[in-house]
Amino acid sequence: MTGIETAVRDALASRARLSSDAKAIGAEDDLFDRGLTSLMTVDVMLALEERFDLEFPEEALTRNSFRSVASLRDLLVSLGANA
Amino acid sequence: MTGAGPLAEAIAAAASPAVAPIEGPAAVAAAHAEAVDREGRFPAEAIAALRQAGRLGMLVPKALGGPGGTLADAVRDCFAVARGCGSAGMVLAMHHSQMACLVAHAGDAAWPREYLARAVRDGLLLASVTSEEGVGGNLRRSLCAPEPAAADDADQRAHLVKRATNISYGAHASALLLSARRAPDAAEADQVLWLLGPDDYTLERTGGWETMGMRGTRSEAFVVRARAGAEQALSTGFGSIATETMTPVTHILWAGLWIGIAADALDRARNAVKGKLRKSGGSAVGAPGTPRLAAAAEKLLAAEALLASALRRYGEPGSAQSREMRPAEVNMLKTSVSEATLDAVGQCLIAAGLAGYRVDGAHALSRHLRDLWSAPLMVPNDAIRAASATLMLGPRPQLGRFL
Numbered sequence: 169m170t171g172i173e174t175a176v177r178d179a180l181a182s183r184a185r186l187s188s189d190a191k192a193i194g195a196e197d198d199l200f201d202r203g204l205t206s207l208m209t210v211d212v213m214l215a216l217e218e219r220f221d222l223e224f225p226e227e228a229l230t231r232n233s234f235r236s237v238a239s240l241r242d243l244l245v246s247l248g249a250n251a
Numbered sequence: 252m253t254g255a256g257p258l259a260e261a262i263a264a265a266a267s268p269a270v271a272p273i274e275g276p277a278a279v280a281a282a283h284a285e286a287v288d289r290e291g292r293f294p295a296e297a298i299a300a301l302r303q304a305g306r307l308g309m310l311v312p313k314a315l316g317g318p319g320g321t322l323a324d325a326v327r328d329c330f331a332v333a334r335g336c337g338s339a340g341m342v343l344a345m346h347h348s349q350m351a352c353l354v355a356h357a358g359d360a361a362w363p364r365e366y367l368a369r370a371v372r373d374g375l376l377l378a379s380v381t382s383e384e385g386v387g388g389n390l391r392r393s394l395c396a397p398e399p400a401a402a403d404d405a406d407q408r409a410h411l412v413k414r415a416t417n418i419s420y421g422a423h424a425s426a427l428l429l430s431a432r433r434a435p436d437a438a439e440a441d442q443v444l445w446l447l448g449p450d451d452y453t454l455e456r457t458g459g460w461e462t463m464g465m466r467g468t469r470s471e472a473f474v475v476r477a478r479a480g481a482e483q484a485l486s487t488g489f490g491s492i493a494t495e496t497m498t499p500v501t502h503i504l505w506a507g508l509w510i511g512i513a514a515d516a517l518d519r520a521r522n523a524v525k526g527k528l529r530k531s532g533g534s535a536v537g538a539p540g541t542p543r544l545a546a547a548a549e550k551l552l553a554a555e556a557l558l559a560s561a562l563r564r565y566g567e568p569g570s571a572q573s574r575e576m577r578p579a580e581v582n583m584l585k586t587s588v589s590e591a592t593l594d595a596v597g598q599c600l601i602a603a604g605l606a607g608y609r610v611d612g613a614h615a616l617s618r619h620l621r622d623l624w625s626a627p628l629m630v631p632n633d634a635i636r637a638a639s640a641t642l643m644l645g646p647r648p649q650l651g652r653f654l
């Protein structure tokens with residue numbers, strides 16, 4: 169597991185109330201089906217922006233970006249995040 | 252999972268059909284509106300007329316035997332029916348919002364597809380069971396969960412028991428869409444939507460519906476007891492269904508019906524003001540009441556523009572576009588139109604004066620006001636505004652999109 173993916177899981181564990189342990193969730197599992205809400209995505213975004221000192225561009229703020237651990241990891245990689 | 256199945260794609264691809272106007276059922280709704288309100292009874296005549304005219308299956312795609320109507324077609328029907336009877340308009344809107352969830356999220360699953368085909372054939376009415384004792388109006392929380400059948404039970408379908416605080420037209424529906432936690436150990440927001448057919452459930456009425464308005468919706472409290480097979484749970488989680496389809500479609504349809512109620516109020520107030528002026532032989536220039544009529548119209552035109560823009564942003568249930576509509580914009584459509592229509596009818600009442608304040612006669616506005624007071628309460632605007640506030644730090648509102 170990459171450092172970025174670990175950070176994504178940390179952010180989900182601290183900022184979202186999911187029905188399963190964010191550390192154990194499948195990378196491709198649908199987070200919205202695990203209890204993630206639009207409101208929680210805002211706090212997850214804030215935590216990740218702060219952790220990697222970057223800003224999610226407007227066009228990345230879609231439901232698909234937040235749909236899974238993998239989609240968040242890929243987004244962060246594409247934004248040049250350094251673990 | 253991405254939510255879009257062949258069904259949803261078919262809908263998105265279908266050209267908007269030339270859907271005939273709905274005058275017949277709308278006139279029936281209007282003719283019985285007073286009795287429905289006074290007696291607090293289900294608008295049976297209006298719903299029968301809608302069924303007869305094939306309007307209940309509006310959103311079902313052609314591939315399943317429906318007319319393949321668009322969301323805009325359904326909104327127009329809700330507007331027209333609510334212009335005659337707010338309760339009938341609300342029943343139609345609730346039904347369409349539930350049907351939209353099935354159309355958008357049935358995917359390839361046989362059970363919901365068969366239900367949709369049958370619903371078109373038989374004009375079945377589908378009700379919503381999201382509310383539950385102990386969770387208030389929050390759609391994204393459930394307490395109940397399916398319990399497996401006992402090992403020695405000949406019927407191996409799961410047991411579901413839900414104590415619903417409100418099920419609109421529950422006693423008159425043929426089927427239910429019911430939200431529940433995924434399993435007994437799942438979190439409250441980890442929910443699944445169950446489609447329960449006519450033979451799958453019983454209702455025990457536990458509370459009545461003696462309300463100020465929307466009396467014909469008969470939104471009583473019931474304990475729902477159901478037996479359902481695993482195939483009756485939609486495969487898309489309720490979290491996605493609620494955000495992508497149920498909430499936006501419900502708010503869009505509600506906006507249409509609320510504007511319909513207010514449009515009839517504006518007609519009544521105009522007639523009252525005009526009638527008085529004709530009797531007195533006065534001029535329309537500076538005539539009493541007319542500034543209030545203009546204020547009401549101004550609010551309603553703005554509300555309608557907001558609804559039209561929401562329809563454009565959202566597209567069709569199940570489409571890729573629909574999944575990306577900003578939740579804050581969906582919320583703001585609801586809070587804004589619910590209050591604008593109520594304000595507008597208040598202006599109409601002042602314009603009409605005592606003719607509108609009377610509870611009888613052609614200019615009476617009591618029913619319109621009482622029906623519309625449900626708008627800010629059904630899913631409380633204060634709660635929705637609290638959510639919108641948080642979302643302000645997420646994606647920014649898409650201003651300039653249509654300029």
Ligand SMILES: Cc1cc2nc3c(=O)[nH]c(=O)nc-3n(C[C@H](O)[C@H](O)[C@H](O)COP(=O)(O)OP(=O)(O)OC[C@H]3O[C@@H](n4cnc5c(N)ncnc54)[C@H](O)[C@@H]3O)c2cc1C
Pocket residue numbers: 345378379380381382383386387388389415416417418419420465468470625628629630631632633634635637
């Ligand atoms: C006409 C009508 C038809 C209905 N039909 C159905 C149906 O078919 N199926 C169904 O399941 N339900 C139905 N409902 C019920 C509906 O889904 C909600 O459950 C109901 O509107 C919640 O009302 P409540 O006052 O009990 O809300 P509650 O959520 O209990 O709120 C009570 C109060 O708390 C405030 N509040 C709550 N949360 C917050 C917050 N986060 N921030 C600030 N303030 C807050 C509210 O503003 C309100 O003042 C219907 C309701 C109506 C009016």
